[in-house]
Amino acid sequence: MNGQGKFMTKHKQFDLVILGSGSTAFAAALRAQELGKTSVMTEERTTGGTCLNRGCLPSKNLIEAAKIIHDARHPRYPGLKPAEVKFNFRELIAQKDDLIHGYHKKKYESLVGGKIRVEHGHVEFVDEHTVQIGGRRLTGEKILIATGSRPVIPDIDGLRNVPFLTSDLLTNDEPMEMRELPRSLIVIGGGYIALELGQMFRRFGVEVTILERSGQLLAHGYEPEVGEEIGKVFAKEGISVVTKVTVCSVRQDGKEVIVTIQTGRKTRELHAEKLLVTTGRRPNSDQIAIEKAGVALGTHGEVRVDEFLRTNVPHIFAAGDVIGGEVYSQMATPIGSQDGGIVAHNAFASQELRHVNHCIIPRTIFTDPQVAVVGMTEEEAQAAGHKCWCNTVPMSLVPRASAIRDPAGMVKMVADDKTEEVLGISMVGNSAGEVIHEAAMALRFHAKIHDFIDLLHVYPTMAEALKVIAISRYKDPAKLSCCAE
Numbered sequence: 001m002n003g004q005g006k007f008m009t010k011h012k013q014f015d016l017v018i019l020g021s022g023s024t025a026f027a028a029a030l031r032a033q034e035l036g037k038t039s040v041m042t043e044e045r046t047t048g049g050t051c052l053n054r055g056c057l058p059s060k061n062l063i064e065a066a067k068i069i070h071d072a073r074h075p076r077y078p079g080l081k082p083a084e085v086k087f088n089f090r091e092l093i094a095q096k097d098d099l100i101h102g103y104h105k106k107k108y109e110s111l112v113g114g115k116i117r118v119e120h121g122h123v124e125f126v127d128e129h130t131v132q133i134g135g136r137r138l139t140g141e142k143i144l145i146a147t148g149s150r151p152v153i154p155d156i157d158g159l160r161n162v163p164f165l166t167s168d169l170l171t172n173d174e175p176m177e178m179r180e181l182p183r184s185l186i187v188i189g190g191g192y193i194a195l196e197l198g199q200m201f202r203r204f205g206v207e208v209t210i211l212e213r214s215g216q217l218l219a220h221g222y223e224p225e226v227g228e229e230i231g232k233v234f235a236k237e238g239i240s241v242v243t244k245v246t247v248c249s250v251r252q253d254g255k256e257v258i259v260t261i262q263t264g265r266k267t268r269e270l271h272a273e274k275l276l277v278t279t280g281r282r283p284n285s286d287q288i289a290i291e292k293a294g295v296a297l298g299t300h301g302e303v304r305v306d307e308f309l310r311t312n313v314p315h316i317f318a319a320g321d322v323i324g325g326e327v328y329s330q331m332a333t334p335i336g337s338q339d340g341g342i343v344a345h346n347a348f349a350s351q352e353l354r355h356v357n358h359c360i361i362p363r364t365i366f367t368d369p370q371v372a373v374v375g376m377t378e379e380e381a382q383a384a385g386h387k388c389w390c391n392t393v394p395m396s397l398v399p400r401a402s403a404i405r406d407p408a409g410m411v412k413m414v415a416d417d418k419t420e421e422v423l424g425i426s427m428v429g430n431s432a433g434e435v436i437h438e439a440a441m442a443l444r445f446h447a448k449i450h451d452f453i454d455l456l457h458v459y460p461t462m463a464e465a466l467k468v469i470a471i472s473r474y475k476d477p478a479k480l481s482c483c484a485e
């Protein structure tokens, strides 16, 4: 039966049935199409998933708008006078929605048709080859679970009885989209979403308090210097960060949310107009009747996969946020997109299976200054058995950072002391999210400390941060003239 015939049968049959329609799903469907296969994505919210509709794109759009306002208010150069950029939040939201609609048309809707279909509604397994969606049944020779993740809602006394925001506040075409700025905001959680949105709201003029249960921001998976550096920046911008805090209870009083917290032995109440809960994300594996397909889950609800993204059921694959930290994955769009393509290849291509490539994952947090990391932290390298050489230098030693009067931040290198292979880089600084790609490519090809010095870097660029930190292995970079090695 050819692909066209398959669409015409009553009980719809496809080569690939995909649960979800996010970036992972689209990548898989497109690759399957290239291989001549039919696929159907299934979606209960907006086609395109988290990244497009409520994650990466809307957040980065509004974060940049907030930066324009901040930079005008706080010019870095003597001689530039502060200026007040007037803004209308509703109009900012409207332009964000327009932008997303445009992307949606160009990058998602226009790709559907031909061998790629989308069915709307809540999808669940019926058996290991069949799903149902709003009374319809779809059968796939192969199946991909790409249902993404959703915010974790912590078990805090009273939380379920007060209205609170989650990272869904940036969504479009859904009722939870935020259209009015609150006067004040309490953010529970000190991870990357808290930092990006917390700083953005502060720059829009909101009074922001971040509550973090550990001793510092970005406590997990980052070098301690990173959280410290961002903490300093946030303090300067007037963002209140409370660490080592237990959130005891939450209640609503008129137009205010009251959060009772404990720090040490002290208990106190914080008041704000809105509450934002950003305490992590969990895989969407619990509402798809996955047991009917016999697919195994890990302890945090992640779908268990091998390095070829196969679940324990040979024709069922999983990729994207729904696999959580399986095979060293992380929840980020480029990982799901690459892995979606790998799934389609492994499901249908006759050549060798492709395995995932999760060893080198560059990451960026779009705060200002940006945080960007790749590879291992010092602690991780030591745990992996390396005797490490590590060093941290302030961004002020990078000529461009000083030249453009933007010296906030630092760069840290972790290398094997004996082989001098570079194992990890962490940066906080202007354009760190761009610079990190040089480090990622270097790690991919097992570069040594000297490779960062030997590579001619454009002067003056922020990428020279990598050269400066490499030089610090051999001499004091503070005592060098520009470009000298």
Ligand SMILES: Cc1cc2nc3c(=O)[nH]c(=O)nc-3n(C[C@H](O)[C@H](O)[C@H](O)COP(=O)(O)OP(=O)(O)OC[C@H]3O[C@@H](n4cnc5c(N)ncnc54)[C@H](O)[C@@H]3O)c2cc1C
Binding pocket: 019, 020, 021, 022, 023, 024, 025, 042, 043, 044, 045, 046, 048, 049, 050, 051, 052, 054, 055, 056, 057, 059, 060, 121, 122, 123, 124, 146, 147, 148, 149, 167, 170, 193, 284, 287, 288, 319, 320, 321, 322, 331, 332, 333, 334, 336
């Ligand atoms: C605020 C925020 C900012 C972010 N910023 C970045 C960033 O800058 N860079 C980056 O790389 N990543 C970022 N991320 C993470 C990124 O958005 C996700 O890693 C990525 O979108 C995951 O893609 P996915 O295809 O695995 O899942 P999703 O895009 O979430 O797609 C899964 C889809 O499946 C649907 N679904 C789930 N269950 C069912 C069901 N039973 N029936 C029907 N449909 C179902 C969901 O509605 C969803 O649309 C951000 C996330 C957030 C929340």
